Amino acid sequence: MAGARGRRPAFPSRRAELRRVGEWACLLEVESLEAAHAAYATLRSLDLGGVRDLVAGARSVLVVFAETPDESALRAIESATDPRELRVEPGRTHEIAVRYGGSDLDDVARRAGLARNEVVRRHAEATYRVAFLGFQPGFAYLDGLPAELHTPRRATPRPCIPAGSVAIGGEWTGVYPAEGPGGWNLIGSTDAVLFDPSRDAPCLFAPGDLVRFRIA
Amino acid sequence: MRALCVRRPGARTTVEDLGRADAARHGIPPGGAFDGIALRAANRLVGNRDDAAGLELTLLGPELENAGDETILAALAGAPWGLELLRAGEALPLEVARPFAIGPGERLRLGAARGGLRGWLAVAGGVDVPLVLGSRATCAAGRFGGIGGRALVAGDLLPIGAVEGSPASVGWRDPFARTDDVPCLALLPGPQVDRFAADLLERLCAAPWEVDAASDRVGIRLRPRDGASPLEGGHGIPPEGTTLGAIQVPPDGAPIVLGPDRPVTGGYAKPALVARAHLGLLASLRPGDVLRFAQATLERAVALARERLDALPPR
Numbered sequence: 001m002a003g004a005r006g007r008r009p010a011f012p013s014r015r016a017e018l019r020r021v022g023e024w025a026c027l028l029e030v031e032s033l034e035a036a037h038a039a040y041a042t043l044r045s046l047d048l049g050g051v052r053d054l055v056a057g058a059r060s061v062l063v064v065f066a067e068t069p070d071e072s073a074l075r076a077i078e079s080a081t082d083p084r085e086l087r088v089e090p091g092r093t094h095e096i097a098v099r100y101g102g103s104d105l106d107d108v109a110r111r112a113g114l115a116r117n118e119v120v121r122r123h124a125e126a127t128y129r130v131a132f133l134g135f136q137p138g139f140a141y142l143d144g145l146p147a148e149l150h151t152p153r154r155a156t157p158r159p160c161i162p163a164g165s166v167a168i169g170g171e172w173t174g175v176y177p178a179e180g181p182g183g184w185n186l187i188g189s190t191d192a193v194l195f196d197p198s199r200d201a202p203c204l205f206a207p208g209d210l211v212r213f214r215i216a
Numbered sequence: 217m218r219a220l221c222v223r224r225p226g227a228r229t230t231v232e233d234l235g236r237a238d239a240a241r242h243g244i245p246p247g248g249a250f251d252g253i254a255l256r257a258a259n260r261l262v263g264n265r266d267d268a269a270g271l272e273l274t275l276l277g278p279e280l281e282n283a284g285d286e287t288i289l290a291a292l293a294g295a296p297w298g299l300e301l302l303r304a305g306e307a308l309p310l311e312v313a314r315p316f317a318i319g320p321g322e323r324l325r326l327g328a329a330r331g332g333l334r335g336w337l338a339v340a341g342g343v344d345v346p347l348v349l350g351s352r353a354t355c356a357a358g359r360f361g362g363i364g365g366r367a368l369v370a371g372d373l374l375p376i377g378a379v380e381g382s383p384a385s386v387g388w389r390d391p392f393a394r395t396d397d398v399p400c401l402a403l404l405p406g407p408q409v410d411r412f413a414a415d416l417l418e419r420l421c422a423a424p425w426e427v428d429a430a431s432d433r434v435g436i437r438l439r440p441r442d443g444a445s446p447l448e449g450g451h452g453i454p455p456e457g458t459t460l461g462a463i464q465v466p467p468d469g470a471p472i473v474l475g476p477d478r479p480v481t482g483g484y485a486k487p488a489l490v491a492r493a494h495l496g497l498l499a500s501l502r503p504g505d506v507l508r509f510a511q512a513t514l515e516r517a518v519a520l521a522r523e524r525l526d527a528l529p530p531r
Contacts, residue, residue: 133242197348
């Protein structure tokens with residue numbers, strides 16, 4: 001049932017399962033992106049001894065230890081992430097100015113059966129949530145793309161996409177932090193610096209943050 | 217001044233330490249030596265801390281000149297390797313897994329790996345490039361760390377730190393070093409093992425696999441040997457964090473064993489992973505090599521990892 005006085009359980013009937021992944025890691029599996037973010041935030045706030053990395057996934061949090069963990073470390077993770085107790089903390093909100101008009105905007109519009117302007121309007125009107133990071137440093141998968149804008153990845157990835165390209169890949173949208181190869185559909189570009197290893201916070205986006213795009 | 221000048225870079229030589237902890241949250245691969253135990257061994261041989269930065273060599277090693285005014289102690293661990301010291305017009309053969317000295321103006325010439333693929337060169341004092349996000353390891357995907365976030369090129373100058381400890385009095389013998397036999401890597405069940413057919417691990421272990429040419433520090437790609445069929449049941453999953461040595465099976469059925477420069481999250485199911493004690497064997501695989509897998513229990517894998525740790529030279 002409900003947790004301590006004044007606390008509002010966010011996921012009253014949901015399951016969480018902790019499984020060992022090899023000798024030095026375990027994977028906490030939950031049933032939603034929101035539960036994954038809540039568990040990730042909770043585990044980050046704990047001082048779990050000997051943890052080398054915490055990685056948020058779409059339905060999971062991976063905990064990597066520096067050495068083989070003992071049973072008490074695993075029990076501490078389980079008790080801290082009881083789904084009845086997890087709460088969603090609001091993340092930061094980012095507004096990103098985008099010059100729409102990338103080389104695949106016409107393709108996305110054609111697939112959606114919409115005018116270019118309408119694709120731009122719908123992409124810029126939605127609010128996105130940072131689901132998880134991956135692919136390259138600072139690359140965030142943004143959840144919340146309107147269904148009509150879902151566009152399959154290109155059959156052949158481009159060898160070189162400029163840094164700051166705003167793109168759509170399947171159900172996700174995102175911004176390429178650095179120049180490099182990629183298979184997503186390019187619909188615009190931004191001057192925002194998503195990743196800079198010399199900054200105190202190298203990565204602009206963290207799992208759970210909200211992102212809005214503004215037409216520049 | 218203590219420095220090594222890169223006269224020839226070798227096939228792919230990068231500055232590596234034990235990798236970046238707590239960087240996966242920025243989407244940064246952990247990186248670091250493919251075989252961290254071998255780098256630790258090399259570091260201990262020259263009296264360094266375990267996490268000092270050294271060089272990871274791939275197939276063909278570099279030629280390095282002592283460009284400073286002090287003798288530099290160095291040691292190589294990993295694959296058997298041809299190496300020699302060029303001193304006053306003479307080429308003196310050197311041994312792996314034993315410390316040796318490079319005098320000012322002398323050159324260390326690292327030839328080709330004799331079997332295996334990778335080696336780790338430690339120098340007393342460590343390669344003293346700046347720490348970026350807590351590590352000196354090269355992050356190729358982010359173009360930072362090491363020297364310019366890239367493999368070494370001729371003319372690079374490697375700053376070497378001050379000596380901290382004294383060299384080990386014994387050499388290193390890796391209990392799981394490559395032999396002439398087909399390497400056999402211990403496997404543990406992966407996070408999605410239940411989502412494959414019950415005999416998937418048996419099938420992984422039944423047939424020999426061959427290392428594909430498109431293999432690197434991101435992943436080692438395997439293909440079935442001698443017309444054997446690929447694995448069935450490969451599928452996508454909600455993307456989740458990845459671990460070193462995890463085996464992804466994409467829908468095409470050709471497994472990919474993830475390396476230190478892997479993306480931090482991945483969307484392919486992982487039915488198995490390579491036991492930690494055999495990461496050195498994994499790092500030693502070159503394109504065309506044949507390998508096998510054998511199932512292990514978690515307890516057995518932990519014991520094997522402990523055995524390899526215990527064999528390290530004392531600090």
